[in-house]
Amino acid sequence: MPEPVLGILTLYLNDAKQLEEKSVYRRMIIEGSRIGLDVFVFTPADVHVSKEQINALVYDIKSGTWSRKWRSFPNMIYDRCRIQRSQRFQQLLRFRARYDHLTFLNRPLRNKWTVHQTFSQRSRFRQHMPETLLYQSSADLHRMLKFSPVVYVKPINGTGGRGILRIERQREGKHLYDIQGRRQSRQIIAPRKVTLNRLESIVRQWCLGGRFLVQQGIPLRLPSGRFHDYRMLVQKNGQGVWEFTGMAGRVGAARSVTSNLHGGGHAMKAEVLLKQWLGSEERADKAMRTAEKLGLEAAAYLEDSFGALCELALDLAIDREGKIYVLEVNPKPAREVFARSGDSATYRKALIRPLEYAMWVYKNKNTPSSAKTVEE
Ligand SMILES: Nc1ncnc2c1ncn2[C@@H]1O[C@H](COP(=O)(O)OP(=O)(O)O)[C@@H](O)[C@H]1O
Ligand SMILES: [Mg+2]
Structure with a gap:
């Protein structure tokens, strides 16, 4: 019997056809071969529609080399493409629409605002959501500043800590506000104090040409002055069941209001930072257990709401009382945080689980449904 085939769907970074995560894919191909899964990499640009073939990137384990090979469509697709403003992304949207009938392990989630609204429909999750509004005018900013002394402004389609503004109401009188943040380019904006009038016009400018959230800021400043949060990964396993993979702490760069690793942050073991x-x-353990349960239930709920998912990363803010907030969910997470926090066992698990899950999907897809019920 031929081996099941998994295609990793990605996008080229540039016209030179470079790939961002090539070394991750190489590891996945090697791990796949160990469990009898044939894995190749492709982009929408490599698909030959009339030939019904893909000019795939294949990796030869023996010689340790990459090459091109014409391949049939894979049995399953693992989509790693993240939103970007480019022709390549438009091509991806066409690919997803045209080949909708193929088996995708994961489907794209929606923007941060839609996801927030979806979570908010359930009290189970609403209690873990920071107060959030879609910015429409200065009135929304006022409302949020009344509710919370710290407010974050961020794009509904942002990634990697780009375009984020942090506003803090000054405690002592004079109606001054501290603002700092990161531009779309991730360049750090040094802190400065402004009046309410000035703040309003800065935020108005900031939110031009896109949709933004104004969100309650969770107090996450460490004694060192740096901001931190936690990245948790839940994945489907080889039995098709959601399972906790791991959690790591992220500490932002100096002068950064975000803790993303791409913005110069560093990773730590979650247990150490939380303690x-x-x-x-004891309190750290309790928070970890609550977070784990939340992550698993959130993943199952989002899958019901938006379609297939095989993994989900949650950016969690945990305040000093141990209360947990979901800042963001990411259906196509990088796993580097576990390698960087020195947790190589979790890193490996994070790479292998989607492959084991793919095997499960393949088996179940090709088992007649009556046989499946008997098995259950
Ligand atoms: N409401 C908030 N309170 C405190 N910190 C926040 C808040 N929202 C975002 N941050 C910080 O900014 C980072 C990036 O925000 P996030 O919503 O995850 O967007 P991105 O998609 O850019 O990663 C978070 O990891 C966290 O460090
Ligand atoms: Mg994030």
Whole structure:
């Protein structure tokens, strides 16, 4: 019997056809071969529609080399493409629409605002959502500043900590506000104090040409002055069941209001950081367990709401009382955070689980449904 085939769908970074995660894909191909899964990499630009073939990137494990090979469409597709403003992304949208009938392990999620509204429909999740409004005018900014002394402004389609503004109401009188942030280019905007009038016009400018959220800021400043949060990964396993893979702490760069690794942040073991932050191992354990349960239930709920998912990363803010907030969910997470926090076992698990899940999907797809019920 031929081996099941998994195609990793990605996008070229540029016209030189470079790939961002090539070394990750290489590892996945090697791990795939160990469990009997044939894995190749392709982009929408490599698909020959009339020939019904793909000029795929294949990796030869023995010689350790990449090459091109014409391949049939894979049995399953693992989509790694992230939103970007480019022709390549438009081509991806056409690919997804045309080949909708193929088996995708994961489907794209929606923007941060739609996801927030979806979570907010359930009290189970609403309690873990920061207060959030879609910015329409200065009135929304006022409302949020009344509710919370710290407010974050961020794009509904942002990634990697881009285009994020942090506003803090000054405690002592004079109606001054501290603002700092990161531009679309991720360049750091140094902190400065402004009046309410000035703040309004800065935010108005900031939100031009896109849709933005104004969100309650969760207090995440460490004693060192840096901001931190937690990245949790849940994935479907080889039995098709959601499982917790791991959690890591992220500490932002100096002067950064975001903790994303791409913005110069560094990773730590979650247990270590949480214990420091909450003051005891017991409180850290409790928060970890609550977070884990939340992550698993959130993934299942989003899958029901938006379609197939095989993994989900959650950016979690945990305040000093141990209360957990979901800042963002990411259906196509990088796993580097686990390698960088020194947790190589979790890193490996994070790479292998989608492959084991693909095997499960393949088996179930090709088992007649009556046989499946008997198995259950
Ligand atoms: N409401 C908030 N309170 C505190 N920090 C926040 C808040 N929203 C975002 N951040 C910080 O900014 C980072 C990036 O925000 P996020 O919503 O995850 O967007 P992105 O898609 O750019 O990663 C977070 O990892 C966190 O460090
Ligand atoms: Mg994020």
